[in-house]
Amino acid sequence: MNFNYDTSNLIIFQYPRYAGGKFVINCLGLSDNMVFQRQSFAQAQIDGNFSFEDKKEHILEKIEWEDCADGWSDLRLGCTELFVADDGNDYPDVNEIMHSVYENKQHDGISDTVKYLSQQEDRHLLFPIVNHGEKTITDRYPNAKIIQWKNNAEFVHKRTKSLPSSTMGWDINWIWDTLNGGRADFMWDSNWYNTSTQTLNGIHSLYNLLNLNGWEEVKSFVEEYYYLWIEKIVTPKPDINNRLI
Numbered sequence: 001m002n003f004n005y006d007t008s009n010l011i012i013f014q015y016p017r018y019a020g021g022k023f024v025i026n027c028l029g030l031s032d033n034m035v036f037q038r039q040s041f042a043q044a045q046i047d048g049n050f051s052f053e054d055k056k057e058h059i060l061e062k063i064e065w066e067d068c069a070d071g072w073s074d075l076r077l078g079c080t081e082l083f084v085a086d087d088g089n090d091y092p093d094v095n096e097i098m099h100s101v102y103e104n105k106q107h108d109g110i111s112d113t114v115k116y117l118s119q120q121e122d123r124h125l126l127f128p129i130v131n132h133g134e135k136t137i138t139d140r141y142p143n144a145k146i147i148q149w150k151n152n153a154e155f156v157h158k159r160t161k162s163l164p165s166s167t168m169g170w171d172i173n174w175i176w177d178t179l180n181g182g183r184a185d186f187m188w189d190s191n192w193y194n195t196s197t198q199t200l201n202g203i204h205s206l207y208n209l210l211n212l213n214g215w216e217e218v219k220s221f222v223e224e225y226y227y228l229w230i231e232k233i234v235t236p237k238p239d240i241n242n243r244l245i
Contacts, residue, residue, distance in 0.1 A: 001112065001115045001116070001119065002106050002115065003101070003106060003110050003114065003115045003118050004115075004118040004119050005104050005118075005140060005141055005142075006141075006142060006143055007117075007118040007119070007120070007141075007143060007144070008123060008143040008144070008145075009117055009118060009120055009123050009125065009126050009127060010118065010126075010127060010128075010129060010141055010143075010144040010145075011028075011034075011126055011127070011128050011129070011144060011145050011146075011147060011210065012128075012129055012130075012131055012137065012138075012141060012144050012145070012146045012147065013025055013128055013129070013130050013131070013147050014130075014131040014132075014133075014136065014146060014147070014148045014149065014179075014184075015130075015132065015148070015149035015152065015188070016132055016149070016152050016156060016175050016176050017132055017156070017175075018156045018159050018160050019149050019152045019155060019156055019190055020155065020159075020190065020193055020233075021130060021149065022037075022074050022075070022077065022078075023225075023226075023229050024147075024188060024202075024203065024206070025037065025077075025128050025130075026059060026075065026077060026225070027203045027218070027222050027225065028128075028203070028206055028207070028210065028212060029055065029077075029128075030052055030055050030056070030214070030218040030221065030222065031207065031212035031213055031214045031215075031218065032045075032052065032213055032214055033124065033125060033126060033210075033211070033212045033213055033214075034125065034126045034127070034128075034210070034212055035082070035117065035125055035126070035127050036050075036055060036058070036077050036082075037074075037077040037078060037079070037081055037082045037128060038076065038077050038081045038082060038086065039081060039082055039083075039084065039085050039086050039111045039113045039114070040086045041054075041055075041058070041077075042082055042113050042114070042117065042125075042127065043113045045125070046113065046116065046117075046125065052214065052217065052218065056221055058075070059075060059225055060228075062075035062076055063075060063225075063228055063229065063232060066232050079098075079130040079132075080094050080097075080098055082111070082113070082114055082127060082128070083097065083098060083101055083110055083111055083114050083129075084097050084098075084109060084110075084111055085109075085111050085113075093109075096109070097109040097110060101129070102131075102137065102140070103140070104140040114127060123211075126210060126212070129141075129144075134176050134179055136148075136179075136182035136183065136184075138182070138183055145185045145186075145209070145210065146182075146183060146184045146185050146186075147184070147185065147186045147188060147206065148179060148182070148184035148186070148187055148188065149187075149188045149189075149190060150177070150178040150179070150187050150188070150189055150190070151177060151178060151189050151190045151191050152175060152176065152177050152178070152190045153175050153176075153177040154190075155190040155191075155193055156175045156190075157175070158234065159233050159234060162234070185209065186205070186206060186209055188202060188206075189202070193230065196223055196226050196227065199226055200219065200222060200223060200226070203222060204219075
């Protein structure tokens with residue numbers, strides 16, 4: 001089975017690093033019509049064994065381990081985990097596999113799970129791909145919807161001020177604020193993160209755009225998740241050596 005680059009089940013999320021894209025993707029992934037960014041979870045959902053309650057449990061467990069002063073592990077729902085099998089033992093060069101995906105090429109290392117998702121004809125399960133770059137890659141995924149971020153710089157600079165430069169591994173000055181040109185089906189405004197109301201309204205709009213079900217079921221948890229996340233991304237964990245015993 002090959003990966004179908006013409007699929008309409010793929011959603012492109014285009015945002016600079018630390019612009020909160022994973023938070024939005026995870027909120028959308030709470031729907032029964034979209035998968036989380038992890039191959040084993042997506043396969044379990046395909047098999048009917050990964051529910052909204054399971055997704056909530058994962059978020060609540062993993063967010064406790066996040067520390068804004070020590071990088072951010074994306075709740076183990078990262079940019080590559082869906083496209084490469086979780087263990088990665090057969091194809092340790094994840095970058096090579098993802099390069100193939102971004103270049104519209106086939107590769108044996110692309111997970112069978114994501115190949116299956118790309119071959120669906122009824123759009124029962126949508127799946128995400130992340131693009132951190134400034135170039136829109138619509139020509140490689142002609143039928144994908146594109147969610148693009150704007151007004152990013154202020155939010156990203158605030159969020160990354162606790163990070164040591166060695167942890168970031170990239171130039172903090174390389175943050176695009178708003179892109180000009182290109183096609184986007186929806187523009188996410190990073191200023192919406194300033195309030196829970198605006199954030200929830202934005203996510204609700206995406207549920208409607210993508211025809212995702214379950215908004216009324218997930219809404220209260222999205223709000224809970226928002227408050228947990230918005231505090232975590234700016235509040236470093238205390239140094240264990242400085243804690244009172």
